[in-house]
Amino acid sequence: MKRKLFLVEKNRIKKFFLKKGLISVIGGFVFFLFLISSSGNAMAIPSYARQTGLSCSACHTIFPELNSFGRQFKLNGYTLTGIKTINQTRKNKKGGERKVLKLLRISSLSAMFQTGFTHVNKTIPGTQNNNIEFPQQLSLFYGGQITPHMGSFIQVTLDASGTFGMDNTDIRYANRSKGKIPFTYGFTLNNNPTVQDIWNTTPAWGFPYTSSGVAPTPAASPIIDNLGGMVAGLGGYGLINHLFYFEFTGYGTAQLGINMPPDATATGVVKGIAPYWRAAIQHQWAKSYVEAGTFGISVKTYPSGVTGMTDNYTDLGFDLQYEFMFKKGQFTLHTSYVNEKQTLNATYASTNSQNLSNRLNAFKIDGSLFLNTGINFTMGYFNTTGTEDNVLYGPANIPNSNGIIAQFDYLPWKNTKISLQYTAYNKFDGAKTNYDGSGRNASDNNAIYLQLWFLF
Numbered sequence: 001m002k003r004k005l006f007l008v009e010k011n012r013i014k015k016f017f018l019k020k021g022l023i024s025v026i027g028g029f030v031f032f033l034f035l036i037s038s039s040g041n042a043m044a045i046p047s048y049a050r051q052t053g054l055s056c057s058a059c060h061t062i063f064p065e066l067n068s069f070g071r072q073f074k075l076n077g078y079t080l081t082g083i084k085t086i087n088q089t090r091k092n093k094k095g096g097e098r099k100v101l102k103l104l105r106i107s108s109l110s111a112m113f114q115t116g117f118t119h120v121n122k123t124i125p126g127t128q129n130n131n132i133e134f135p136q137q138l139s140l141f142y143g144g145q146i147t148p149h150m151g152s153f154i155q156v157t158l159d160a161s162g163t164f165g166m167d168n169t170d171i172r173y174a175n176r177s178k179g180k181i182p183f184t185y186g187f188t189l190n191n192n193p194t195v196q197d198i199w200n201t202t203p204a205w206g207f208p209y210t211s212s213g214v215a216p217t218p219a220a221s222p223i224i225d226n227l228g229g230m231v232a233g234l235g236g237y238g239l240i241n242h243l244f245y246f247e248f249t250g251y252g253t254a255q256l257g258i259n260m261p262p263d264a265t266a267t268g269v270v271k272g273i274a275p276y277w278r279a280a281i282q283h284q285w286a287k288s289y290v291e292a293g294t295f296g297i298s299v300k301t302y303p304s305g306v307t308g309m310t311d312n313y314t315d316l317g318f319d320l321q322y323e324f325m326f327k328k329g330q331f332t333l334h335t336s337y338v339n340e341k342q343t344l345n346a347t348y349a350s351t352n353s354q355n356l357s358n359r360l361n362a363f364k365i366d367g368s369l370f371l372n373t374g375i376n377f378t379m380g381y382f383n384t385t386g387t388e389d390n391v392l393y394g395p396a397n398i399p400n401s402n403g404i405i406a407q408f409d410y411l412p413w414k415n416t417k418i419s420l421q422y423t424a425y426n427k428f429d430g431a432k433t434n435y436d437g438s439g440r441n442a443s444d445n446n447a448i449y450l451q452l453w454f455l456f
Helices: 003-018 046-051 070-076 345-349
Strands: 085-091 097-104 109-120 130-148 148-161 164-178 181-190 230-242 244-253 276-285 290-302 311-326 331-342 357-371 375-386 403-411 415-426 446-455
Touching: 046 130, 070 109, 070 164, 097 130, 097 345, 148 244, 181 244, 244 290, 311 345
Parallel strands: none
Antiparallel strands: 085 097, 109 130, 109 446, 130 148, 148 164, 164 181, 181 230, 230 244, 244 276, 276 290, 290 311, 311 331, 331 357, 357 375, 375 403, 403 415, 415 446
């Protein structure tokens, strides 16, 4: 029920902006696609390549997966430049000079056009199968250095429904200490917990990086997956000796299109500040890299209005990333596990849930083999389980869904990707057969998704 309220509110916000003719600007880990003739979400936008003078492959194996250099580029605030800049300095009291302006001589704007075709194994009753999303996403981005030590990733998106709305954003200040032990530190202002993360294991940037916008998806997922565009947070982070990473960010409600300040007409409002935390250890060898960490968030929300009881969620996650580089390519492994504790005070009191307390567990793992010829194979497995609640989850009493995702990618050029993705469900919303009480089986939702993705 809570996640449905979040999705309803997000759609309402987008419709508001379309009617008013306004465009929300905010960015994320997103690449840009362009469709030519008949020929979500990524981090490597072309403006970064123009700014640094480096190819996309300097930061990525296959976009949007970051390599070690790409992680450092993001951690340092997107500020590395390899082109001429417009500079201004100001003298300080000690006789030295401080740089007060550093503007790029070229535009930091980029664009994306993404389109896809989806075939579902069995047509959803009352709908049409074999759908083309054209566009699935059309985005404009501002990405790169803003001032010395400050950079950004900002996105405006037109989606398949024809509405403009906010997408992910990450604006950073970053600096480094001058001590004997390397220490990179900074601050992030963003609108989606984990969008600021530098690994491909957390919800914002985990596999699959893009997927069909029309294929059925399971109803239950942790709240940390569903806060994008609904909140804004300010936090600080640090990387000590290239080894230990830590971050703490506080999030508050930042919904557009509702009455401000939020009142009784609002839904999904976060009460106070929701703390988000992240810690990880990483190490780089000659050919191998490993990261292991933990992340989480604690959120109190009002299902409706801004007073009364709240629903409380605490998500605790663990993740692992491993990379092995060989002469002709790279093997990469990602995995994550999130345990969510729900205390549904408001929803239970309004008889919209069977239980006062529920649990939800989400496990994901994927492995990919990337070849320097531009070919990539990925196989992923996902499994969501939780407490039985025949009110909160409707006909499916248990939020139990699992299956596999197989994907083939071909990059004929470094800024172009063609993907073929197949999703197969073993269980969907609690059952393998007749999960909705109307005779639909989990395998009926198996889907083939063909996508064309360009960056420019």
